[in-house]
Amino acid sequence: MTLDFDKMGGLLPAVVQDADTGQVLMLGYVNEEAWQKTRQEGRVTFFSRSKNRLWTKGETSGNYLTVVSLHEDCDGDALLIRARPDGPTCHRGTVSCFEQPQQTALPTAPVGFLAELERLVQRRRDFPDEDPKSYTASLFRKGMPKIAQKVGEEAVETVIDAVGGNTEGLKGEAADLLYHLLVLLAGSGLSLEDIIAVLRERHSTISAGVRRE
Secondary structure, three states, rough: OOOOHHHHOEEEEEEEEEEOOOOEEEEEEOHHHHHHHHHHEEOOEEEEOOOOOOEEEEOOOOOOEEEEEEEEEOOOOOEEEEEEEOOOOOOOOOOOOOOOOOOOOOOHHHHHHHHHHHHHHHHHHHHHOOOOOOOHHHHHOOHHHHHHHHEEEEHHHHHHHHOOOOOHHHHHHHHHHHHHHHHHHHHHOOOHHHHHHHHHHHHHHOOOOOOOO
16 A cells, blocks of 8 residues: 555544444544554554544453454545444444434444344354343254254245235344344354355356356
């Protein structure tokens, strides 16, 4: 990357975006030293103008931003950092610094919410005792046969409502199916990203004019 720190007085604006949901989390500023530290350590570090020093996001709260990818704009004077947050990004406890008290949450793309839900499902898989009453954790404890059974049941119920023209029921059953499919994928060590990669590969093949049999 060729960044023009001199052009902006030594500081470049850096937008941080959730790598999974696409939600904008915060805006900060980096100098050359903060930029190098971010690249080397894989955690987002800014230059704090109020503290007049380097500041690694999460150094006090533990809510670090783990770097997934780094991107400069066309003029080399602004940055996009795709990261995975370890917790709420804002000091007020909200997911994003752009959320306001009167808002329940910032709107995100549908696939973004699925990624957020998947993250929770994976956490229940990895830390099943964190919430003893969690239905998701109970599914993981029962194992893959039970999870697969639930996917099959929800798939049948989804088909029944679709064939019967019950659109209201279909919404609920489809939601149940998507949720249980996320659990199935997590239990199999897979993610939405893996499935989307297959879809993208198929789409690129079709776009290139290669017929799939």
